[in-house]
Amino acid sequence: MDIRELRYFVAVAEELHFGKAAERLEMAQPPLSRAIARLEGQLGVVLLERTSRKVTLTEAGAVLLSEGRAILSAVAAAERRTQDAARRRPRLVLAVKTGTADLLLAKLLDAYSAEPGAATVDLLLCEAHEQQKLLQDGQADVALLHLPFDSAVGLDTETLHTEGQVAIRPASHPLAGRREIRVAEVTALPELPMARWPGPGGSYPEGPGAEVRNLTQLFQLIALGRTTVIIPESAGTDLRRDLAAVPVSDAPPVTTVIAWPPHSRLRAVADLVRVASRL
Secondary structure (H helix, E strand, C coil): CCHHHHHHHHHHHHHCCHHHHHHHHCCCHHHHHHHHHHHHHHHCCCCEEECCCCEEECHHHHHHHHHHHHHHHHHHHHHHHHHHHHCCCCEEEEEEECCCCHHHHHHHHHHHHCCCCCCEEEEEEECCCCHHHHHHCCCCCEEEEEECCCCCCCCEEEEEEEECEEEEEECCCHHHHCCCECHHHHHCCCCCCECECCCCCCCCCCCCCCECCCHHHHHHHHHCCCCEEEEEHHHHCCCCCCEEEEEECCCCCEEEEEEECCCCCCHHHHHHHHHHHHC
């Protein structure tokens, strides 16, 4: 497949409108329509169902949209890494969930920057469950993951830290002053249902709790008395004054790992992993 035509198809598949896709691509609509028709002829499948009112994806089109996004991300990553290799000081993209592992991250960046020949590290702040895809698509070179919440399937990892978990609740809540609490006590409060995080596919599990994507949003909802959560101890440090963290005695431990694609041959990745393991 031609990369240009694949980029055209992804734009149409995401917009589901030829006019809007043409505007996004800064081109006229007729050549865009011809390019999509050529791609369908080359593949021997119908990718888009077109009527006078709407454009919809066929099953084959949905597959190509998913694969096409990954291919275009990989092409962009290859361009970036090739250009980085020509620089005197290479760059490294580190994906981290917003608001997590702050202390560990600060120590890691400080220690790595002191290494001879250290690459420039660009932080890519992301939402829950995004790091694995960012690594696989080539948008990030390395990531910090928190097991078992994040998936490390298909990645190489090095364990950095294991810790307990805490329940976050409003500071005014009757249980906020407890020395410790059990999971069953946290989940048994109807007035504070457990927050719901999106899964790897982006969909939320069923339940009464608030839908959240990052810690800033989560802590605001907890302070308003809308939800509660059980999270790693390190994410519950330096809380706002209207929140309290209570250790959860029977919650499973959380392991922070540094992860990278198994095919990576970047020296900067190996150096960062070595520094992280030493810390």
